[in-house]
Amino acid sequence: MRLLVTGGAGYVGGVTAAVLAEGGHEVTVIDDLSTGNRDGVHPAARFIEAPVAEVAGDVLAEGDFDGVLHFAARSLVGESCEDPAAYWHGNVGTSLALLDAMRATGTTNLVFSSTAATYGEPERVPITEDMPKAPTNPYGATKLAIDHAITSYAEAYGLAATSLRYFNVAGAWGGFGENRVVETHLIPLVLQVALGHRDKILVFGDDWPTADGTCVRDYIHVKDLADAHLLALESNEAGRHRIYNLGSGDGYSVRQVIDTCREVTGREIPEQLAPRRAGDPATLIASSAKAVEELGWRPERTDLRTIVADAWEFTEALGDRAHSAPA
Ligand code: UDP
Numbered sequence: 001m002r003l004l005v006t007g008g009a010g011y012v013g014g015v016t017a018a019v020l021a022e023g024g025h026e027v028t029v030i031d032d033l034s035t036g037n038r039d040g041v042h043p044a045a046r047f048i049e050a051p052v053a054e055v056a057g058d059v060l061a062e063g064d065f066d067g068v069l070h071f072a073a074r075s076l077v078g079e080s081c082e083d084p085a086a087y088w089h090g091n092v093g094t095s096l097a098l099l100d101a102m103r104a105t106g107t108t109n110l111v112f113s114s115t116a117a118t119y120g121e122p123e124r125v126p127i128t129e130d131m132p133k134a135p136t137n138p139y140g141a142t143k144l145a146i147d148h149a150i151t152s153y154a155e156a157y158g159l160a161a162t163s164l165r166y167f168n169v170a171g172a173w174g175g176f177g178e179n180r181v182v183e184t185h186l187i188p189l190v191l192q193v194a195l196g197h198r199d200k201i202l203v204f205g206d207d208w209p210t211a212d213g214t215c216v217r218d219y220i221h222v223k224d225l226a227d228a229h230l231l232a233l234e235s236n237e238a239g240r241h242r243i244y245n246l247g248s249g250d251g252y253s254v255r256q257v258i259d260t261c262r263e264v265t266g267r268e269i270p271e272q273l274a275p276r277r278a279g280d281p282a283t284l285i286a287s288s289a290k291a292v293e294e295l296g297w298r299p300e301r302t303d304l305r306t307i308v309a310d311a312w313e314f315t316e317a318l319g320d321r322a323h324s325a326p327a
Pocket of ligand 1: 168184185186187189201203204205215216217254277280
């Protein structure tokens with residue numbers, strides 16, 4: 001297939017573009033490199049460095065794109081609270097421009113990178129797609145707004161679309177993984193401590209209502225996630241917007257993650273207790289039953305050790321290319 005990947009220099013977009021390129025698909029990546037890395041783009045992909053909203057129309061007008069995978073977005077929860085305008089314009093504005101470009105060029109097949117943050121603090125776990133959507137920060141609110149826009153475009157204009165609501169994505173694949181300038185996620189931060197690029201990992205609260213008092217999350221391997229995008233793309237139907245949660249269905253606490261990182265790396269990883277982080281729900285676990293049933297999705301790397309081991313292999317290999325590397 002001939003595919004457009006927005007945000008293909010970022011983590012999930014980069015890995016998915018790599019999986020698609022290695023699978024023989026013709027991949028064009030648009031990314032403005034505001035947060036992504038040029039070397040995070042698979043060498044077989046055509047790369048256009050530009051804001052998606054500015055160039056998507058011209059790129060799609062070249063014609064014959066079989067589908068669009070839309071990853072380009074700002075995705076830092078804390079930043080979204082401090083600078084919501086950047087998120088509303090950056091995420092919603094860009095997505096509307098892309099949807100309009102798709103409509104204008106008759107490109108109908110879309111997979112959108114949505115998030116568990118659209119649900120906010122859940123009433124119960126595992127979280128199913130029909131549960132209330134009540135995002136607790138502008139990041140989640142912008143992703144939910146885009147989901148609503150996609151639903152309307154599907155109903156009115158015949159767009160064939162799927163939104164995939166990711167839980168905690170981690171791991172690496174084929175030499176592509178997490179290397180952000182500003183890192184806030186648990187597993188890459190813990191591995192940077194293992195590597196000696198940071199002194200310690202802060203544990204945000206140990207008085208949560210969970211078994212060991214630290215927050216519980218559902219970690220999903222980025223390769224399993226990438227596979228779901230292709231399944232969605234191949235089964236999209238005109239006029240229909242489907243939404244699926246993607247997680248492993250298992251919850252691991254912050255302490256369990258740190259201990260697994262110690263086991264996998266064999267390194268000492270100092271930790272320090274810190275106050276709770278604002279906006280963190282105690283427990284987030286996905287039900288991916290709908291994706292398994294309807295998409296035929298079969299996650300293969302659900303074991304936390306495998307996820308951490310793949311992330312560690314990538315992190316170690318990064319060396320000086322790591323943004324966290326000491327100057
Ligand atoms: N966390 C932590 N220390 C850190 C980063 C994260 O204790 O330095 C915790 C965070 O409070 C949450 C879990 O690890 O409970 C996962 O956080 P992350 O930012 O990776 O993903 P999120 O669940 O926020 O999407």
